[in-house]
Amino acid sequence: MLSEKELSRYKHPIAVPGMGINMQEKLKTARILVIGAGGLGSPVMQYLSAAGVGVIGIADYGVILEEDLHRQPLYNMQDLRKHKAKMAASRLFSLNPWNKHYPFLLQVKPENAKQIFEGFDLIVDCSQHRATHQIVNDACLQTDKPFVVAEVHNWIAWWGGFNMMQDSGERSASYRCGEMLVDDFRNFDAGALGSTHGATALLIVNEIIKYLAGVPGLAGKIQTFNYLHQKFELNDLYPDRAAVAAVKERGLFTADEYGLEIVPDVED
Structure with missing residues (x-):
């Protein structure tokens, strides 16, 4: 239930047609894990918190660098060299103390992914790292988590x-079902x-x-936006049931098999 102060705080989104108090209460009960607290993850977390998502987990092992502040306005100059996950949790609490923000100062990897995902309703992978995407995919298929x-x-x-429940009662496609498609949208130039990070986070x-x-x-679709030419594309994905079943049967690979470089554990 929303408190009187929360009802006052969220009165404008509650007034949006199709939202209402019930939807605001649903946001309060949502538990979302965001992987990566950088250029994409930090504004995603800001607006999820501002919207009233009750529990936000923040998984990131990195520190704040001055060269990244242009796309990470969640942080300030005095935050340099501090852990992104910890500072994000602090900043989000100051933005919305009605929510809970939990920092995980670690790297998501095959050994810990399923344990970290436990207790969250939705995983949002903003790592922008292919090996991590594959680990998230396989761990979510193993634990029946949408992501x-x-x-x-x-x-x-x-x-x-991906892996979202649909009206048919079946899960939507996995990330691996559309991996060849997203490769076409990657541009690895410096x-x-x-x-573009902030605008994408809002979408x-x-x-x-x-x-x-x-x-x-959102379920079963890849959405793309070309900001230079103002061009939007929507692509339907179709589940590869055999591939999904194979992932569920075999479990996760090793870090080496994913091509994941393991970083040392963070010393708090």
Whole structure:
């Protein structure tokens, strides 16, 4: 139940047609894990917290660097060299103390992924790292967790909703079912704009809120936006049931098999 102060705080989103108090209460009970507290993850977390998502987990083992502040406005100059996950939790609490923000100062890897995901309703992978995407995919299939994956490369952004329950009673496609498609949207030239990361984060959060409200649009689709040419594309994904079953049967690979470079554990 929402308190009187929360009802006052969220009076404008509650007034949006199709939202209402029930939807705001659903946001309060949602538990979302965001992997990566950088250029994409930090604005995703900001708007999820501002929207009233009750529990936000923050998984990131990195520290804040000045060269990244142009696309990570959640942090300040005095935060340099501090852990992103810890500072994100602190900043989000100051933004919305009605929510709970839990930092995980670690690298998501095959040995810990399923344990970390336990207790969360939705996993949002903002790591922008292919090996991590594959680990998230396989761990979510193993634990029946819906998840979102997103990347921004120069002017091109893409995001999609995977392993989500559909009206048919079946899960939507996995990340691996569309991996060849997203490879076409990757652009590994150097450079990153803060505006494209922030704009993409807003689009993702909007889709997540719609998903939590039961509005179709995120599950089983890859959405892309070319910011240079203002071009949007929507691609349907179709589940490869045999491939999904194989992942569930075999479990996770080793870090080496994923091509994941293991970093030392963070010393707090």
